[in-house]
Amino acid sequence: MKDQRIAVVGAGAAGLTAAQELKKRGYQHTTVFEKEEAVGGKVSTYFLDGKPYELGAIWATTDYRTVHALSDELAVPRFAAQPLAMMTAQGKITDLLTFILKEYGFSSLARDSLHFWTLGLRHSRIKKPGFSGYPPDFFLSLDELARKYRFGALAYAMAPTMSACGYGYYEQAPALYWMKLMVLLFTFALRSGGLRGQLRSFDNGFQSLWQEVAKGLDVRTGSPVTSMKRSARGTAAAKIELTVNGGTHVFDKIIVTVPLETAHEFMDLSVMERTLFGKIRTLQYVVTVVDADSEAHVAFTRNIKRSIPCARICWKSAFASKKCICKRFGAISPMWLGRISKTAITTSSSPCRAIEARITPAAS
Numbered sequence: 209m210k211d212q213r214i215a216v217v218g219a220g221a222a223g224l225t226a227a228q229e230l231k232k233r234g235y236q237h238t239t240v241f242e243k244e245e246a247v248g249g250k251v252s253t254y255f256l257d258g259k260p261y262e263l264g265a266i267w268a269t270t271d272y273r274t275v276h277a278l279s280d281e282l283a284v285p286r287f288a289a290q291p292l293a294m295m296t297a298q299g300k301i302t303d304l305l306t307f308i309l310k311e312y313g314f315s316s317l318a319r320d321s322l323h324f325w326t327l328g329l330r331h332s333r334i335k336k337p338g339f340s341g342y343p344p345d346f347f348l349s350l351d352e353l354a355r356k357y358r359f360g361a362l363a364y365a366m367a368p369t370m371s372a373c374g375y376g377y378y379e380q381a382p383a384l385y386w387m388k389l390m391v392l393l394f395t396f397a398l399r400s401g402g403l404r405g406q407l408r409s410f411d412n413g414f415q416s417l418w419q420e421v422a423k424g425l426d427v428r429t430g431s432p433v434t435s436m437k438r439s440a441r442g443t444a445a446a447k448i449e450l451t452v453n454g455g456t457h458v459f460d461k462i463i464v465t466v467p468l469e470t471a472h473e474f475m476d477l478s479v480m481e482r483t484l485f486g487k488i489r490t491l492q493y494v495v496t497v498v499d500a501d502s503e504a505h506v507a508f509t510r511n512i513k514r515s516i517p518c519a520r521i522c523w524k525s526a527f528a529s530k531k532c533i534c535k536r537f538g539a540i541s542p543m544w545l546g547r548i549s550k551t552a553i554t555t556s557s558s559p560c561r562a563i564e565a566r567i568t569p570a571a572s
Contacts, residue, residue, distance in 0.1 A: 215450055215457070216240040217433050217474075218465035220249020224421045226463050231425065239459075240425055241452055243432035246415070247422045250374075253413025260413035266373065267409045269396050275417070276408070282420040289407040308365040320362035324390070327357050334391055339384055346384040353383035366390060428452075433474045436462070 214235060216223045219242030230238045246252075252263040267289045268275045279286055308317065328334055331342065345353060350370070354363035363386070367378040375385045396406070410416050435451035448459045451474075464471060469488040471477065477485065 210234045211237065212460040213458070214238045214461045214463065215448065215459040216463045216465065217450075218242065218249065219244075219247040219418075219422060219427050219429065220465060221251055221418060223249070223463070223465035224418055224425065224427070226465065227425045227427075228421055238426065239457070240422075240427040241431045241433050241450070242427060242429045245430050246419075247427060247429065248415040248418040251414050251418055253415035255413075262409075262414055264374070265414040267407045270406050270408065271396055272408075278421070279410070279417055282417070284417050284420050285411040286408045287411055289409040304369075312361045312365050316361040317365065320359035323357055324359040324362055324387075327359075328387060328391060334384075334387060335395065342384055346387065347382045349377075349379050350381060350383040350386045351379040436475045438476060 210233075212235065214230060214237065216227045216238060217240075219240050223240055223242075224247060227238050227240050248264070250264045254261045254263050270276070276286075278284075331346075333341075345356065348356070350363050350367065354360045364378070366386070370376075370378065370381070370386045370389060373389065375381050375389060431452050433450050433452050435449075437449045439447050439449070446460075448462045450457045450459065450462070464475070467488070467490070468485045469490065471485055472482060475481070
């Protein structure tokens with residue numbers, strides 16, 4: 209069995225993890241095909257002026273034991289990241305808690321937190337993986353659920369965090385995603401006495417972890433799979449024929465880790481597979497990287513809609529990197545987010561794409 213030829217389509221976290229595990233178990237003929245020129249998939253780090261900016265994963269808490277064990281195994285350096293910070297319209301940097309307390313008030317947030325936790329505690333399994341078996345209300349947008357169960361201030365205060373972490377639009381993404389994120393963060397913060405000192409990121413960006421994983425595997429980047437044919441299905445003689453860059457490769461097994469809604473582009477899907485995969489819906493998520501003087505960020509938010517074709521803007525200040533030193537917060541982690549005004553709510557998108565903008569005081 210271990211002499212089987214196995215193909216893995218996609219060199220993101222899932223594909224590389226699968227290939228690495230197969231290698232550890234003694235499978236010596238595993239090939240990973242990745243259509244892009246770099247590995248990592250949605251875990252992508254963009255470098256601007258030598259500084260890393262995360263377009264996918266931002267940081268990991270100390271609870272991410274598997275990630276940290278993999279980092280230790282491959283000697284990928286990490287550093288202690290700071291909790292999220294916010295920049296006000298006056299250019300002042302403050303911590304997330306202080307920002308939202310001033311913006312929404314303690315009484316409103318306390319009241320809404322009670323409403324939220326009352327709703328969440330009715331479904332204690334919310335802490336566990338998976339999205340099935342929940343009531344229909346949990347699949348409303350966050351905006352709709354918050355209004356229905358009266359925790360609008362809390363939801364709106366945390367919406368930029370949700371958007372920056374890749375969960376999508378406040379008024380479009382299913383509320384269950386946000387609820388799971390909030391339960392995870394709050395539970396961890398309460399157990400650990402806050403997030404400060406509990407977050408980790410990587411010296412050379414999150415993508416560097418997967419680049420190290422790929423070094424020990426047969427990974428072929430720039431190799432899109434354009435066709436897949438399955439023969440003698442369900443029999444011992446079953447084979448899988450892949451067309452990659454015009455060439456043909458034959459395998460015994462295949463692991464598909466690309467977004468399943470794109471699988472029809474190369475797979476000979478059965479009717480059931482096509483129906484199931486066709487139910488997947490995605491939203492675009494765009495990460496905006498801005499190189500701006502803090503005095504000019506208001507001008508940036510005022511002009512950004514004219515230069516970038518996005519309907520909404522969520523401020524994610526790109527001055528933040530571990531090489532940027534703030535007197536109050538020390539080394540700042542690779543991504544910050546913040547909200548400039550109540551009219552600048554959120555941007556979203558995928559695949560990871562950076563839009564660069566250089567703003568100076570003179571430009572304002």
